Amino acid sequence: MSKVLVFASVQDGVLPKGSREILNAGKELSSVIGAEVEAVVVGADATGAAEELAKKGASKVYCASDTDLAGLVPDLYLTCIENAVKQSGADTILFDADSTGRDLGPKLAYRLGASLITEATTFVQKDGKLIWNRPCYGGNAMSTVITDRAVQVLTIRPHSYDADLADADSKGEIVNLPLEMDAASAATKVLEVIKEASKGLGVEDASVVVSGGRGIGSAEAFAGLQELADVLGGAVGASRAATDAGWASVSQQVGQTGKIIAPDLYIAIGISGASQHLTGITNAKNVIAINKDENAPIFQRATLGIVADYKSVLPELIEQCKKLIG
Ligand SMILES: Cc1cc2nc3c(=O)[nH]c(=O)nc-3n(C[C@H](O)[C@H](O)[C@H](O)COP(=O)(O)OP(=O)(O)OC[C@H]3O[C@@H](n4cnc5c(N)ncnc54)[C@H](O)[C@@H]3O)c2cc1C
Known part of the structure; x- marks a missing residue:
């Protein structure tokens, strides 16, 4: 019988949104294919998160909680996850497609000799086979993927499943996983964890995101986007060109x-709308684009487009928003 194992990361002792989404993805999958859903949680202080997973629907939770697991050390994490896969006998392992899942998922698939399907969203079961859907070409097309391998590892695109977790009928069992690898022998070592100073909501949580690209022109001008984001109660995002220029942080x-x-x-x-950028906003409800090039691809995705030099539009936009919102 199939078994689904979801990987959950821990942030400051609690389950982040992505881990809650991934448990719901696992629960939905297990209800369709008639499998059990189990979880593996790894981190420096993972016991609270393990309790929550057990209460919210994981029938068994493999918990590796050790101070050596502070910060993402791939070798150590993978040893714990592989151990959980072995104990559970899971044939479908789900990761959130965040930076942690994108790092660990492919490495685990390699170790297990499993198939890897990345950025999947939905699935259907047909003739006993799971068919996964995943967006491609910047969200302009969907591809369907089926694997013949016995074990499959998936990364699931953020926001594809609800993050609210319902209580389960019964509490799952918690199994402690000892860290079976000496931290000193890990190929990667975390020397220091530097927390970014909080600037309010992150782009992943904000309902309004004001994003700037290379067209903004300078770090000073980029900082000016914060005013519009503040008026709208949102967050400032960036294209990779703006991030690479050092005007915005990687986060x-x-x-x-x-x-x-x-x-x-x-x-x-000032964002052109390259497919790699559009991939990040496939699920945005409304898109307003300001670009001086009327042929910029971002206008194909925009709900509303303004063809102009942003410098002539932004001050007025901020003023009008202030008047409307108060
Ligand atoms: C493997 C891979 C992964 C990638 N991942 C990402 C990713 O995650 N995110 C991402 O964003 N990119 C990613 N990229 C890079 C992507 O291909 C583009 O290079 C990048 O998105 C371009 O950023 P941009 O739109 O800010 O810059 P540009 O493409 O240079 O566009 C700048 C735009 O600003 C406009 N403009 C200039 N001046 C003004 C002005 N005064 N007023 C108004 N408009 C103006 C221009 O008309 C132009 O359209 C990736 C690329 C690769 C190969």
């Missing part, structure tokens, strides 16, 4: 190698 980058977001409103300023 603000939207797109294929950045964050996949689903705000109600996305305002793209």
Whole structure:
């Protein structure tokens, strides 16, 4: 019988949104294929998160909680996850497609000799086979993927499943996983964890994101986007070009190698709309684009487009928003 194992990461002792989404993905999958869903949670202080997973629907939770697991050390994490896979006998292992899942998922698939399906969203079961759907070409097309291998590892695109967790009928069992690898022999070592100073909501949580690209022109001008974001109660995002230029932090980058977001409103300023950027906003409800090039691809995705130099539009936009919102 199939068994689904979901990987959950821990942030400051609690389950982050992505881990809650991934448990719901696992629960939905297990109800369709008639399998059990189990979880593996790894971190420096993972016991509280393990309790929550057990209460919210994981029938068994493999918990590796050890101070050596502070910060992402791939070798150590993979040893714990592989151990959990062995004990559980799971044939379908789900990761959130965040930076941790994108790092660990492929490595685990390699170790297990399993298939890897990345950025999957939905699935159907047909003739006993799971068929996974995943967006491609910047969300302009969907591909369907089936694997013949006995074990499959998936990364699931953020925002594809609800993050609210319902209580389960019964509490799952918690199994402690000892750390079976000496931290000193790990190939990668975390020397220091530097927490980014909090600037309010992150792009992944904000319902309005004001994003800037290379067209903004300078770090000083980029900082000016914060005023519009503040008026709208949103967060500032960035294209990779703006991130690479050092105008924004990596955590603000939207797109294929950045964050996949689903705000109600996305305002793209001086961003051309490369497919790798659009991948990050496939699920944005409304997109406003400001670009001086009327042929910029971002206008194909925009709900509303303004063809102009942003410098002539932004001050007025901020003023009008202030008047409307108060
Ligand atoms: C493997 C891979 C992964 C990638 N991942 C990502 C990713 O996660 N996120 C991402 O964003 N990119 C990613 N990229 C890079 C991507 O291909 C583009 O290079 C990048 O998105 C371009 O950023 P941009 O739109 O800011 O810059 P550009 O493409 O240079 O566009 C700048 C735009 O600003 C406009 N403009 C200029 N001046 C003004 C002005 N004064 N007023 C208004 N408009 C103006 C221009 O008309 C132009 O359209 C990836 C690329 C690869 C190969």
